[in-house]
Amino acid sequence: MPSLTTPGFRIVLPRGLSLGGQPVLGALDLAVPGGRTTALLGPSGSGKSTLLRLVAGLLPVPAGGSVQAEDGAALAGRVAYMAQQDLLAPWRDVLGNITLGAHLRGEAPDLARARAMLAEVGLVPADQGKSPAQLSGGMRQRVALARTLMEDRPLVLMDEPFSAVDAPTRHRMQSLSARLLAGRTVLLVTHDPLEALRLADQIFVLTGAPAVPVAVPVPTGAPPRPAGDPALLEAQAALLERLAEAVA
Numbered sequence: 001m002p003s004l005t006t007p008g009f010r011i012v013l014p015r016g017l018s019l020g021g022q023p024v025l026g027a028l029d030l031a032v033p034g035g036r037t038t039a040l041l042g043p044s045g046s047g048k049s050t051l052l053r054l055v056a057g058l059l060p061v062p063a064g065g066s067v068q069a070e071d072g073a074a075l076a077g078r079v080a081y082m083a084q085q086d087l088l089a090p091w092r093d094v095l096g097n098i099t100l101g102a103h104l105r106g107e108a109p110d111l112a113r114a115r116a117m118l119a120e121v122g123l124v125p126a127d128q129g130k131s132p133a134q135l136s137g138g139m140r141q142r143v144a145l146a147r148t149l150m151e152d153r154p155l156v157l158m159d160e161p162f163s164a165v166d167a168p169t170r171h172r173m174q175s176l177s178a179r180l181l182a183g184r185t186v187l188l189v190t191h192d193p194l195e196a197l198r199l200a201d202q203i204f205v206l207t208g209a210p211a212v213p214v215a216v217p218v219p220t221g222a223p224p225r226p227a228g229d230p231a232l233l234e235a236q237a238a239l240l241e242r243l244a245e246a247v248a
């Protein structure tokens, strides 16, 4: 469980958001509840990563808009961001990547915690000295997840975190992250309807052009929901249809 409080946050864009002069997102007001997982789906180019980058502070909030935590405190310093590419530093070994945040801040890394995190994500001590080039895609994503958890932030943004791995590994990674991220405020971007339906407490599909988030029903039961649950498979079919309709 996170050691910090886990507020929700709200993204308000009264006039939408344009990039390079092109409207990407329409006027929206999206509430992401604290301590829960919200999944964001939508066609390629609909603005999912743009929304995450906005929350991560990597994009300026357009005039008149806001991205605010519900407790009123600044988001800066409370957000961990697991980007679409795992972005491991190729010149640092596995342990060096897990402790990259401390290194960049000029702090002494907590190596004992980093080793514990390595084990949490299912890597073995022999992996800690390997370079990213020696790892499979699944191992790289485990390292990226360990690095995200190492930061121990209450708000976690994940952009297609498990897209590079095979289906069984993805399933294991989903269960693992649901366990390790329980209680945090998670905004998860995914192209995989089943992933959203397994992991999320609420789901939005970015729909239209410029896109706006439209809520879709979520099956009952606490995440991670079993992938073979008939209700989940039925919801998956409905969500696939919604996604097809969402293409502008």
Ligand SMILES: Nc1ncnc2c1ncn2[C@@H]1O[C@H](COP(=O)(O)OP(=O)(O)OP(=O)(O)O)[C@@H](O)[C@H]1O
Residues within 6 Å of the ligand: 019, 020, 024, 042, 043, 044, 045, 046, 047, 048, 049, 050, 051
């Ligand atoms: N810096 C930028 N300047 C101009 N246009 C941009 C910039 N970044 C993204 N875009 C455009 O904004 C739109 C939304 O991009 P974004 O990456 O948010 O989509 P996405 O839904 O995450 O797509 P995907 O599922 O393919 O990752 C795209 O049309 C993209 O080309």
